[in-house]
Amino acid sequence: MKLHLFQSKEQIEDRVEIYYKEMTPVIQKVIDVIHDDYPVLKSKEDDETRYINIDRILYLDCVDKKVFAYTREDVYPLEETLSHYEVLLSDYGFTRISKSNIVNVYQIKAMKSEINMRICATFENKEKIYINRSYKKNFMDYLVNMRGCINEK
Helix, strand or coil: CCCCCCCCCCCCCCCCCCCCCCCCHHHHHHHHHHHCCCCEEEEEECCEEEEEEHHHEEEEEEECCEEEEEECCCEEECCCCHHHHHHHHHHHCEEEEECCEEEEHHHEEEEEECCCCCEEEEECCCCEEEECHHHHHHHHHHHHHHHCCCCCC
């Protein structure tokens, strides 16, 4: 994908034009950013409501039927089920990697295959999460689709 940026002091208003052959998740993400259509997750704790931008979330974890959003700095309790977030966030880079985890593929810095056919994914903050072998194929296909990575066999 080519990107051309032009700055002009005479420009009256900002303008974005997108030319594409086929709508892809990356192009849809650009459109969503421009329209600011990203979902924001709501967390309630101690009578305080917090709103979390999804681009800050590394992964979601379900423990004892409670879902938590993990960012680089904090952990936030969420109100809905993991299945709810799986559907809500699937167009924004989030995919299921185990029975209890959904990961943001845009936050993954590195991946390494493990002996037991799992994949270890590492985030910028050095935190690690494992993609279970039963979710591996779907994860790799999703990763290629969303990030444009080459799926090496």
